[in-house]
Amino acid sequence: MDEILKTCLYDRHVQLSAKMEPFAGYWMPISYSGIIEEHQAVRNHSGMFDVSHMGEIRITGKDAIPFVEFITTNEINSKPFGKVIYGLFLYDNGTCVDDLLVYKVASDELFLVVNASNVAKDYTWIVEHTEGFEVLVKNESDDWSEVAVQGPETEKIVMEMMQIDLTDLTFYTFKNVIWNGHKLLISRTGYTGEDGFEIYGDAIAIPEVWDLLLSSGKILPCGLGCRDTLRFEASLPLYGHEISDQILPIEAGLGSFVKMEKPDFIGKKALLAQKTAGLVHKLVGIELTERAIPRQGYEVYSGDQMIGHVTTGYLSISTDKCIANALIATKYAIIGDQISVLIRKKMVPGVIRNRQYYKKNYKQ
Amino acid sequence: MSKVVEGLYYAQSHEWLKVEGNIGIIGVSDFAQAQLGSIVFVDLPEVGIQVTKEVEFGAVESVKAASDLLSPISGVVIENNQAVIDDPELINKDAFANWLIKVEIANPSEIDQLLSAADYRSISK
Numbered sequence: 001m002d003e004i005l006k007t008c009l010y011d012r013h014v015q016l017s018a019k020m021e022p023f024a025g026y027w028m029p030i031s032y033s034g035i036i037e038e039h040q041a042v043r044n045h046s047g048m049f050d051v052s053h054m055g056e057i058r059i060t061g062k063d064a065i066p067f068v069e070f071i072t073t074n075e076i077n078s079k080p081f082g083k084v085i086y087g088l089f090l091y092d093n094g095t096c097v098d099d100l101l102v103y104k105v106a107s108d109e110l111f112l113v114v115n116a117s118n119v120a121k122d123y124t125w126i127v128e129h130t131e132g133f134e135v136l137v138k139n140e141s142d143d144w145s146e147v148a149v150q151g152p153e154t155e156k157i158v159m160e161m162m163q164i165d166l167t168d169l170t171f172y173t174f175k176n177v178i179w180n181g182h183k184l185l186i187s188r189t190g191y192t193g194e195d196g197f198e199i200y201g202d203a204i205a206i207p208e209v210w211d212l213l214l215s216s217g218k219i220l221p222c223g224l225g226c227r228d229t230l231r232f233e234a235s236l237p238l239y240g241h242e243i244s245d246q247i248l249p250i251e252a253g254l255g256s257f258v259k260m261e262k263p264d265f266i267g268k269k270a271l272l273a274q275k276t277a278g279l280v281h282k283l284v285g286i287e288l289t290e291r292a293i294p295r296q297g298y299e300v301y302s303g304d305q306m307i308g309h310v311t312t313g314y315l316s317i318s319t320d321k322c323i324a325n326a327l328i329a330t331k332y333a334i335i336g337d338q339i340s341v342l343i344r345k346k347m348v349p350g351v352i353r354n355r356q357y358y359k360k361n362y363k364q
Numbered sequence: 365m366s367k368v369v370e371g372l373y374y375a376q377s378h379e380w381l382k383v384e385g386n387i388g389i390i391g392v393s394d395f396a397q398a399q400l401g402s403i404v405f406v407d408l409p410e411v412g413i414q415v416t417k418e419v420e421f422g423a424v425e426s427v428k429a430a431s432d433l434l435s436p437i438s439g440v441v442i443e444n445n446q447a448v449i450d451d452p453e454l455i456n457k458d459a460f461a462n463w464l465i466k467v468e469i470a471n472p473s474e475i476d477q478l479l480s481a482a483d484y485r486s487i488s489k
Contacts, residue, residue, distance in 0.1 A: 035428065293430060344432070
């Protein structure tokens with residue numbers, strides 16, 4: 001086992017008495033004041049996450065755009081520079097290598113942000129597919145630190161404290177700024193279902209941003225615990241749960257990020273074949289009609305028939321409902337149908353529902 | 365430093381047992397509630413259910429995790445604590461005042477196999 005790494009904010013987390021756990025090779029804060037309080041802060045006010053563990057990969061060269069069009073599912077060519085684009089890397093068989101954000105910097109430069117736990121795998125996979133393209137692939141993950149500031153009051157507080165104008169940043173766009181002599185990349189993106197920003201900088205700049213924003217007294221430090229409850233309620237997928245190398249993106253309800261009309265991309269042939277043959281699984285929402293918590297891996301039944309399993313489930317903090325995402329056999333994926341979840345040897349009844357558990361609160 | 369109450373019996377799996385005649389009152393330790401964090405749900409057996417020493421009889425759950433409850437003693441459930449079912453965070457406030465179930469003890473000799481407060485203190489640091 002390799003040594004567990006520390007982000008540039010590690011000492012601050014310890015000082016704040018955060019509950020720390022190893023995650024994706026880093027010591028990461030799970031919670032500070034408590035998952036529920038942190039979750040509510042992001043929904044109602046503002047919270048800040050250390051997400052320095054995320055992976056950053058830069059693609060440069062003449063063929064940067066056609067190359068990333070080829071290795072990801074979404075459409076990049078028609079989007080303006082300064083746009084952030086959500087997409088997926090797929091294997092030839094159509095299952096997911098990872099999901100990612102593509103920052104469209106220039107005609108010869110794209111900045112990719114990938115899951116921390118997948119950086120090494122993604123980098124290798126990208127490099128393996130460069131043949132025939134004039135591109136350079138650079139894993140810059142060690143050079144970047146990152147905080148995510150999220151919640152309805154975030155914009156006002158960040159602009160006041162940092163003395164920068166971010167009103168021109170629309171949803172899923174970014175800009176580079178010089179702040180206190182530091183180069184920062186700021187995007188109006190996030191993983192909570194709320195308005196907010198992700199701020200990238202080096203290991204000198206990000207602690208300055210963190211300290212300044214916390215000194216407002218209006219932003220709560222938030223850990224990975226509530227990051228998961230927030231993203232789940234907003235029906236945002238997490239690699240290893242809703243997407244994986246066993247799941248097709250079109251089974252996971254991510255069809256709108258898979259542009260089948262693109263001439264070619266890795267995995268397209270397999271997806272076309274699967275669409276023709278019919279999908280085996282489908283990701284659905286489940287709401288239990290008795291109080292119990294459906295957790296990842298729990299089996300889902302229609303009558304006596306096991307039809308799938310829970311990918312993520314919680315007693316939802318924002319809605320107080322016992323809800324879950326579940327990957328089930330397609331023929332059972334009918335909204336309103338009765339199912340049950342096996343929880344500690346008990347069949348707990350529930351119904352199939354949509355996955356819009358919480359209405360996203362984005363600023364367009 | 366978590367609280368350990370004298371005069372109770374403790375299981376390695378962090379449940380406590382208070383003996384009143386042939387009635388056993390079962391809860392989770394202060395150490396267990398602190399490890400788990402905010403408790404949002406408890407799953408307790410109905411009255412009349414048979415519980416068995418060292419076998420799962422329910423769970424206490426935080427936002428992130430479910431922690432199985434193992435019975436420190438065998439017996440039949442005669443009461444479950446509705447106050448805790450309605451407000452699970454009571455356990456975080458006082459894990460000893462807020463018991464989970466009461467059982468009619470089937471086999472009193474099982475009590476001797478549990479840990480004393482002093483022994484439990486040494487394993488729950």
